[in-house]
Amino acid sequence: MLDDFMVRAALAGIGVAIAAAPLGCFVVWRRMAYFGDATAHAAILGVALSLAFSMSVFIGAMAVALIMALTVNLLSGRGYAMDTLLGVLAHSALAFGLVAVSFLSGIRIDLMSYLFGDILAVSRGDLGVIWSGALLVVLLIGWRWSALLTSTLNEDLAYASEINPKREQLVLTVALAITVAVAIKVVGVLLIAALLIIPAAAARPLSRTPEGMAVAAGAIGMLSTVIGLRAAYVLDTPAGPSIVCVAAITFLISSTLKSALSTRS
């Protein structure tokens, strides 16, 4: 079964969708969308470095994403507005990454496949990495779920319950770095944030509890993967962007549905 590249692609996409769902909900609730983007953009620098030192791309991307996320954490609230800080760091990391890649003349690399993903080229080994990463993210967030939710609601409320919101922020940062690293192959660095945010946003009108929203986001993410891949195959379109397009259409449908229902009642 795993011999079929379409099956491997679907499994890779589903793995990322599962990790992205609960994490994406927090990204939406905490208004970290741009933070996710910045972390993902920085990952291209990681890709370049790992190719230069012939390391695993996964490790390199994760390390740089993690450093990036931690730097932002550290620098926030020190004089610059968050979006300025993220803009500076994200785009300079992306630019340095692209420049660094150009020095790698000895190695032929297809930059496009890292910017937009190459889900159809997922190997068995990649699949192992993606699923282990996804599992790790789900376990991490599942373990800290209540504490994360409490600190998302209000930091002082968290402190009063003897939860350290700074530590919980760190958990999210680590989860984000892992997700970015495993999602590069699937949608590429430019569309990772889309995979985090769009299913969660599409799930919002359909949910009454945070858990419900995370599950719905997961379902929408998986559905988008399967339909998007099928569409890419039939229409001969790029696979990663096709998945994101399907997710976006789901978002459109769910928000229209919600507003139609709320005007009637």
Add this chain to the structure above:
Amino acid sequence: MNLVDVEGLSVRYGARTVLSHVSLGVAKGEIVTIVGPNGSGKTSLLRAIIGAVKPAQGKVTRGADVKIGYVPQKLHIDETLPMTVTRFLNLPHSVAAEDIQAALTQAGVPNLSKSQLSQLSGGQFQRVLLARALIGNPDLLLLDEATQGLDQRGSASFYQQIEAVRQETGCAVLMISHELHVVMSASDRVICLNGHVCCEGTPAVVASAPEYRALFGTGTGGALALYQHDHDHNHDHAEAAE
């Protein structure tokens, strides 16, 4: 043995000192109100008690096994976060359904368990926050300007609720307020704060204390004087008359 003891507490944010050498204690079952102008360090004091800010000096000691219920100043729930009242009361630890119903009843909102937080009115929301603080039968309730954004009737009825809760459960209450006249009648003790403890005592003692008058003026106009207060005040009758 006090539930909470604050000894010589100083809090600094960067170079700015917001509290210096504040000492106070809350005994079992008493209602203590902290009043003070904006920027007098009231919220920082409460945050130091719950452990959200580290003291630059001094210490905060909680009695062994003292449970604290905390009602924050305001809670902004992002529209994107779906959350029912029941789910909210189950954070961070899940609680038996009867305990949730009991807490909601005690807070005066028995019928809201299935509502979405984002659809509650200001008064309902504050009561739900109170209900959450009441879960687990706290020995001490901490309220940070819990009636901000409520109209006068709303806040009066909220404070009546607090008094009723105290009578029913016997828990102590430490609260911050700028609404002096509503609060003071219910308090056993009032602490007047302005970066340091200006004066403290029973409501009657504090209301007639020169330090208090210097801060808030006299008569019912006092609540307004609060916002015009100058930090470099002088504890002197003559100054207060200005």
